[in-house]
Amino acid sequence: MSVKKLGLALTASAILVGSATAATLNVAIDSSPAGLDPHLITAFNSVVIVQGNVYEGLTDIDAGLNVVPDLAASWEISPDNLSYTFKLHSGVTFHDGSAMDAEDVAASIRRVQAEATASPKAASVMPITGIEIIDPLTVKLSLDAPFAPILSSLATIAIVPAELEADVEALQQTPVGTGPFKFVEWLPNNEITLTKFDGYREAGLPKLDGVTFKFVPEASTRQVGLTSGDYGILPGIDPATALQLKAQPGVELYDTLNVSxxxxxxxxxxxxxxxxxxxxxxxxxxxxxxxxxxxxxxxxxxxxxxxxxxxxxxxxxxxxxxxxxxxxxxxxxxxxxxxxxxxxxxxxxxxxxxxxxxxxxxxxxxxxxxxxxxxxxxxxxxxxxxxxxxxxxxxxxxxxxxxxxxxxxxxxxxxxxxxxxxxxxxxxxxxxxxxxxxxxxxxxxxxxxxxxxxxxxxxxxxxxxxxxxLFTAVNAKVKGFEIYPTGRLTSLVNVSIDE
Missing domain, CATH: 3.10.105.10 (Dipeptide-binding Protein; Domain 3)
Structure with missing residues (x-):
């Protein structure tokens, strides 16, 4: 088993906001998240920040609710439906610079399964009874009985560094993933800043230099900020706010039937x-x-x-x-x-x-x-x-x-x-x-x-x-946004901002 060093103290230069840096997107949410550990969080404001942006899973769910590959480039299913062999993308790194491999996949699944973690996602991986690392880019998951939703369930399990398998504290405040954006800082009652991950596995992505999640309790302030351009996106807004913003110039309203x-x-x-x-x-x-x-x-x-x-x-x-x-x-x-x-x-x-x-x-x-x-x-x-x-x-x-x-x-x-x-x-x-x-x-x-x-x-x-x-309000200068029925902001990887 390889030993990798984990650098949790991620630093970056301060990211300017508003018109000073057009490629930094401000997203306004109503309150600070309760935590950022992808294996522990349940609240919307936690999920919307990290899932798909900071973290990725072996699989993902697209806007049409279909299972698609994510960190797994492909997989094979045994004829008896009791084993799934995943081939990982090569060259994937965590935000701390360490390589992501099959060891991290195995540790992430074990972490969610562990009673000490008390993960609300444990049922999603409970049927997995065997994890075999075949080589650094291949992992085999075994079952005692068929588990029909395994591929969609794995989309909810973020892959984290193996060194954090037994740690249930660190990721709540300092997330470390493989996603298009990496964590910079969390200013309590103010904002969480993510910056573009230059080592992201997909060339040319993300298009933004960064994303800042602003905690704005007052709905009226969020609305005014969207129309003025101070905020680029208001995700998961309530119907009253959607109704008020629908007729506002410079605002585009996205909606879809919610699975929530x-x-x-x-x-x-x-x-x-x-x-x-x-x-x-x-x-x-x-x-x-x-x-x-x-x-x-x-x-x-x-x-x-x-x-x-x-x-x-x-x-x-x-x-x-x-x-x-x-x-x-x-x-x-x-x-x-x-x-x-x-x-x-x-x-x-x-x-x-x-x-x-x-x-x-x-x-x-x-x-x-x-x-x-x-x-x-x-x-x-x-x-x-x-x-x-x-x-x-x-x-x-x-x-x-x-x-x-x-x-x-x-x-x-x-x-x-x-x-x-x-x-x-x-x-x-x-x-x-x-x-x-x-x-x-x-x-x-x-x-x-x-x-x-x-x-x-x-x-x-x-x-x-x-x-x-499900409503999300977007400033008209924000391009490339796509709404997902799951409420995740997965499409931020493709978003850009017009000058």
Missing amino acids: YTLLGMNVTREPLGNAKVREAINMLLNREEIIAGALFGAGVPGGPLSPALTGWALDTSEFACYTTNVDGAKALLAEAGIETPIKLSILVLPRQDARDISQVIQQQLVAGGIEVELVNKEIGEFVQDWRNSDFDMFVSANGGNPDPDQYFFRTFRSGGPTNVFKYANADMDALLDTGRTETDIAKRKEAYDAAQRTLACQGPVAHLAYGN
Whole structure:
């Protein structure tokens, strides 16, 4: 095993912003990220900075939700679907100058699998039971049973230097990847600066000299900055902001059907939420059309457990009886469950305007059925910590979606899953999710996921609310931007700025 030295103290000259350096792009987001370790992060503001920009995986997901090669130039699958052999691109280096090879791939997968890492992505690589380094540019992954979504799952696993396999601290503040941009500095409550990685494996890319992510809490300030040219991109904006910017001169609005979703999560260890009839009653009290109209300005569709963008997988919400608002029916269910009202619960609210607006509408809707809700607002770091610790009755959030049902369902709804913060356990659901993960026949996988959706929609620990349009506002001088349904800013590698 080779030994490589890791230089974490990356330095660069200060990058000027605004008109002083036309090739540096300013991206305005609403708050500072909670961390930057690609194997630990879950919040949008963390993912949007590093995934695809600082870090890359063996595979990637393109704008059409197709699996494409990334650090892996190609791969071969054994006839029994139990081994995958990846051939890596040659000449790839990390931002510290060390070579990226099969050793780093193996260490990155082991790091995510390790219990000590406590990675929310662990389920994505859990079925990998063997890792063999054949040569510096070839790695073989072995499975005990077929793992149908392995190629799309690997797109979520960033490759990091092998020396950091056992370190769960360093990358949170100082990311080191192979992507088109390398980390320079993080000024708390101000900005994170990335600069062009001159050693990037694709000739002529990136086109920008750098990207600076500005933390701008006030929506009005972000909007004014976009129209004035101080900011080049406002990613993942809420529908209200999109509506306001649509008619502004010098602004281009990009949108696509989002695989991400808004949700009301329920902790089944907090009574009476452990009762499936109570969770079904909550679904029946919700009016999703009203939520979309009032909180998302009409920009969205009622959402089931899977995004309608996943046309081959998602069931239509008309199949879910609980999606028809029925206050009397909800009250009857609560009575049948032996629950006395009023019920007093709290909702932990993601610090984002659309989540705040959704929470207020839900608060009004639930009270009609005798459920009184207190809204709890915290900054993003506290929100993430409470979420990870299951320290909530309910929460309202916006979560990233995935092109394969396994990537969301298995880690979230299987007993003991790494993002099963709801503490949900259902043996029948476990069996369905195991089938969906190991079955390679598409029709049989769909049959399992159809059954899972029908259970989760009304009695699961998540009331899925809406899949909105994903909006990103771009200054007209910014060229080459492409919006991805996953919300990632992967296309920044091709972006340039007109003088």
